[in-house]
Amino acid sequence: MKITAVEAIPFAIPYSKPLRFASGEVHAAEHVLVRVHTDDGIVGVAEAPPRPFTYGETQDGIVAVIDKVFAPQVIGLTLLEREVVTGRLARTVGNPTAKSAVDMAIWDALGKSLGLPVAELLGGYTDRMRVSHMLGFDDPAIMVAEAEKMRDTYGISTFKVKVGRRPVQLDTAVVRALRDRFGAEVDLYVDGNRGWSASESARAMKEMADLGLLFAEELCPADDVIGRRWLVGQLDVPFIADESVPTAADVTREILAGAATAISIKTARTGFTASRRVHHLAEGLGLEVVIGNQIDGQVGTACALTFGTAFESTSRNAGELSNFLDMTDDLLATPLQISDGHLHRGAGAGIGIEIDPDKLAHYRTDRS
Ligand code: MUC
Ligand code: MG
Numbered sequence: 133m134k135i136t137a138v139e140a141i142p143f144a145i146p147y148s149k150p151l152r153f154a155s156g157e158v159h160a161a162e163h164v165l166v167r168v169h170t171d172d173g174i175v176g177v178a179e180a181p182p183r184p185f186t187y188g189e190t191q192d193g194i195v196a197v198i199d200k201v202f203a204p205q206v207i208g209l210t211l212l213e214r215e216v217v218t219g220r221l222a223r224t225v226g227n228p229t230a231k232s233a234v235d236m237a238i239w240d241a242l243g244k245s246l247g248l249p250v251a252e253l254l255g256g257y258t259d260r261m262r263v264s265h266m267l268g269f270d271d272p273a274i275m276v277a278e279a280e281k282m283r284d285t286y287g288i289s290t291f292k293v294k295v296g297r298r299p300v301q302l303d304t305a306v307v308r309a310l311r312d313r314f315g316a317e318v319d320l321y322v323d324g325n326r327g328w329s330a331s332e333s334a335r336a337m338k339e340m341a342d343l344g345l346l347f348a349e350e351l352c353p354a355d356d357v358i359g360r361r362w363l364v365g366q367l368d369v370p371f372i373a374d375e376s377v378p379t380a381a382d383v384t385r386e387i388l389a390g391a392a393t394a395i396s397i398k399t400a401r402t403g404f405t406a407s408r409r410v411h412h413l414a415e416g417l418g419l420e421v422v423i424g425n426q427i428d429g430q431v432g433t434a435c436a437l438t439f440g441t442a443f444e445s446t447s448r449n450a451g452e453l454s455n456f457l458d459m460t461d462d463l464l465a466t467p468l469q470i471s472d473g474h475l476h477r478g479a480g481a482g483i484g485i486e487i488d489p490d491k492l493a494h495y496r497t498d499r500s
Contacts, residue, residue, distance in 0.1 A: 133170055133171075133172065133174075133210045133211040133212060133241075133242070133245050134170060134171045134208065134209070134210050135168055135169070135170055135206050135207050135208065135209050135210070135211065135238070135241075136169050136170060136171050136207065137167075137168075137169040137203070137207065138166065138167070138168050138169070138198060138202065138203035138206060138207065138234060138237075139165075139166065139167040139169070140164050140165075140166055140180075140194065140195040140198035140199055140203075140230075141164065141165040141166075141167065141492070141496050141498060142162070142163075142164050142191050142192075142194075142195055142496065142497045142498050143161075143162075143163060143164075143165055143463070143492065143495040143496045143497060144160050144161065144162045144495060144497050145160065145161045145429065145459050145460060145461050145462065145463075145495050146159070146160045146161075146459075146460050147159055147160055147161065147458050147459055147460065148458060148459065148460050149268075149458045150268070150458075151266070151268040151427060151455065151458055152268045152269040152270075152294070153268055153269060153294040153296075153323070153325050153327075154294065154295070154296035154297035154298075154324055154325035154326065154327025154328075155185045155186065155297075155325040155326060155327065155375075156183075156184075156185035156186075156325075157268075158427050161181070161427075161429050161459055162182065162191050162497075163179045163180060163181045163182070163191070163429055163432075164179065164180040164182070164191060164194045164195055164198070164230070164233065165177060165178075165179050165431065165463065165487070165492065165496075166178050166179065166180060166198065166233040166234055166236075166237045167237060168206075168234070168237040168238050168240075168241050169241075170211065170241055170245065172245060174241045174244050174245050175241065175244075176211075176236075176237040176238055176239070176240035176241025176242070176243075176244060176482060177237055177240055177431060177483075177485070177487055178232070178233040178234075178235075178236035178237040178240060178403075178431060178432075178435055178483070179233060179428070179429055179431040179432045179435075179463075180194045180198075180229040180230050180232065180233035180400070181229055181400055181426050181427055181428055181429070181432060182194055182229065183229070183426060183427070186375050186426075187226065187227075187228050187229060187375075187378065187401065188226065189226075189227060189228070189229055189230065193227075193230075194227070194229065194230040194233075195498075197224065197227050197230050198230055198233075198234060201224055202220075202221055202224070202230065202231070202234050205217075205220040205221065205223075206220065206221075206234065206238070211238055211241050211242040211245060212242070214235070214238060214239070214242075214405055215405075217234070217235065217238060217405075218235070218405050218406070221234065221235070228378050228379075228400075228401040228402070229400050229401055229426065231403065232399065232400055232401055232402060232403035232406070233400075233403070234403075235403030235404060235405050235406070236399065236403050236404055236435050236483070239253075239403075239404045239405075239482070239483075240482035240483045241482070242482075243481045243482035243483065244481045244482040246481070247481050248481055249438070249477070249478075249479065249480065249481060249482070249483075249484055250404065250438050250442075250482055250483050250484075251437075251438045251439075251441045251442045251477055251483075251484075252442075254404060254408065254438070254439065254442035254443075255442035255443045256442060257441060257442055257443050257444050257446075257447055258441050258447050259441060259476055259477055259479075260441065260447075260474045260475065260476045260477070261423070261437060261440045261441055261447050261450070261451045261453060261474065261475055262290065262449075262450035262451070262473055262474055263286070263288050263290070263450055263451065263452075263453045263454050263470050263473055263474060263475050264288070264290035264291065264292055264319075264422075264449075264450035264451060264452050264453070264454070265279070265282045265286075265288045265290070265291055265292070265452075265454045265457075266291075266292045266294065266323075266425060266452055266454070266455060267279060267291055267292065267293050267294060267306075267310075268294050269294055269298065272302070272305050272306045272309040273309070275293070275306050275309070275310070276306075276309050276310055276313050279291050279310055279313070279314070279318070280313070282454070282457075283314075283317075283318070286454070286457075286470040286471065286473065287470075287471060287472040287473035287474075288454065288470065288473050289314075289317060289318045289319065289473055290318065290319040290320075290346075290450035290473075291310065291318060291319070291320055291321075292320075292321050292322070292323050292349070292452060293306055293307055293310065293320060293321070293322050293323070294322075294323055294325070295307075295322045295323065295324050295327065295328070295336070295351070296323075296324035296325055296326070296327020296328045296351065297325075297327035297328075298327075300328070300332055300335065300336045300339070303322070303336065304336055304339045304340055307320060307322060307340055307343055307345070308340070308343060311343045311344070316344075319346050319450070320343065320344070320345055320346065321345050321346040321347040321348065321349065321369075321372075322340075322345060322347075322348055322349065322351070323349035323350060323351075323372075323374070324348075324349065324350055324351035324352065325350055325374075325375070326350055326351075326352060326353040326354075326375070327351075327352075328351050328352050329352055329356070329359065330351075330352045330356055330359030330360055330362055330363040331359070332352075333348070333351035333352045333363050334362075334363055334366060336351075337351075337367060337369075345369050346369065346370075346449075347369055347370050347371070347372050347394060347422070348367060348369055348370075348371050348372070349371070349372035349373075349374055349396065350372065350373065350374045350375060350376060351363065351371075353376075354373065354376035354386060354391050354392075357389070357391070360391045361389065361390045361391055364390055364391060364392060364393060365390060367393075370393045370394035370420050371392050371393050371394065372392065372394045372395060372396050372422060373386045373387075373391065373392030373394070373395050373396070374395075374396040374398070374424055376391070376392070377392070377395055377396075377410075378401050378402070379402070379406070380402075380406065380409045380410050380413050383395055383410055383413055383414065383417075383419075384413065384417075387417055387419065393419070393420075394419055394420040394421065394422065395410070395414055395419055395420075395421055395422075396421070396422050396423075396424035397410055397411060397414075397421050397422070397423055397424065397439070397446060398423075398424040398425070398426050398436070399423075399432070399435045399436045399438075399439045400426030400428055400432050400435070400436070401426060404435075404438070404439055407439050408439075411439075411443055411445070411446060414445065415445060420445075420449070421445050421446055421449070422449045422450075422451070422452070423436050423439065423440040423446055423447075423449075423451035423452060423453070424436075424451075424452050425452035425453065425454075425455045427455050428455060428456065429456050429459060429462050429463065430456045430462040430463065430464045430467060430468050430485070431462075431463060431464070431483075431485060431487075433453050433454075433455070433456050433468060433475075434464075434468065434477070434478075434483045434484060434485045435483055436451060436452075436453060437451070437453055437468075437475055437477050438477060438483045438484070440453075441477050450473075451475075453470070453475050454470060454475075456468065457470075461491065461495070462491070463487050463488060463491050463492055463495065464485050464486065464487065464488060464491075465485075465486040465487065465488040465491075466478075466485075466486065
């Protein structure tokens with residue numbers, strides 16, 4: 133079970149429909165596939181999605197930090213020394229998705245070595261999750277039509293509506309149009325990606341008070357320290373911290389400061405090892421959690437599903453597991469399938485996926 137090599141392979145897969153939100157937009161999945169090899173011939177995989185507007189990472193930077201810093205730190209360790217890996221990677225500041233992909237590829241290799249699903253090694257609570265679909269910026273009618281398509285095609289009935297950075301009236305009109313179209317058939321919540329001020333957020337939430345929202349996520353920046361506390365204190369729905377809580381320590385700080393009352397867990401930024409710490413911390417603090425999406429491809433989605441299905445609290449709310457539907461293709465030999473509004477995890481060992489070598493050869497960008 134000794135780690136012999138770590139590969140960081142950049143690839144690019146176009147989106148059929150770009151995703152737009154307050155902090156940025158994504159037109160192609162320019163991610164990094166991480167492969168961890170062992171001396172037994174096992175290969176563990178995971179993917180890192182660069183999100184410069186959220187964590188400052190770039191695709192080139194992820195490849196470089198893995199090749200030059202992380203790979204030499206983990207080669208020679210065994211798959212069972214995950215806390216040693218965590219300690220060594222922690223010597224480098226930042227780089228959350230690069231660290232997480234290395235961590236999750238090691239877990240995948242461990243599961244494959246043991247012949248067991250990682251979801252069962254982590255907790256084994258369930259084998260499926262309800263899916264929440266994220267609706268990116270567009271005209272209200274187009275966003276309603278997308279929700280209809282998601283409901284009719286995949287049975288999805290929970291929607292996270294992107295808001296912020298455009299006229300407040302336009303955002304609230306979208307949420308109202310969704311509620312008018314679907315009534316009580318759907319669950320709705322909003323995510324501002326820090327795009328409103330605290331006072332704009334308060335006004336918007338008042339305007340939407342009759343729309344039965346489940347949550348409000350990261351409506352204004354956590355750096356607006358007093359404004360954010362003022363906002364969170366007056367809301368009657370949980371306020372989810374997402375990009376403001378990339379580490380367990382950030383969760384503690386934001387929650388104790390009254391700057392959030394729930395958290396998003398994203399395996400893309402905390403892997404399995406640190407997500408488990410965040411999950412246990414949330415349980416100890418009595419916080420509601422949502423499995424979030426870092427605009428993951430199917431590899432990343434399988435990782436999020438693995439973690440989400442491992443515990444009761446992570447599988448209670450619908451998980452954001454459908455962004456890959458906006459991509460033209462993916463790397464898996466057997467694509468993930470959402471049906472009846474649920475995603476089931478594979479029964480296979482590790483994270484339960486297999487990379488299609490032809491697809492990887494086609495989409496990787498490090499070889500001509
Ligand atoms: C989300 O929940 O915010 C968009 C930006 C980011 O960091 O993650 C995505 C989705
Ligand atoms: Mg968010």
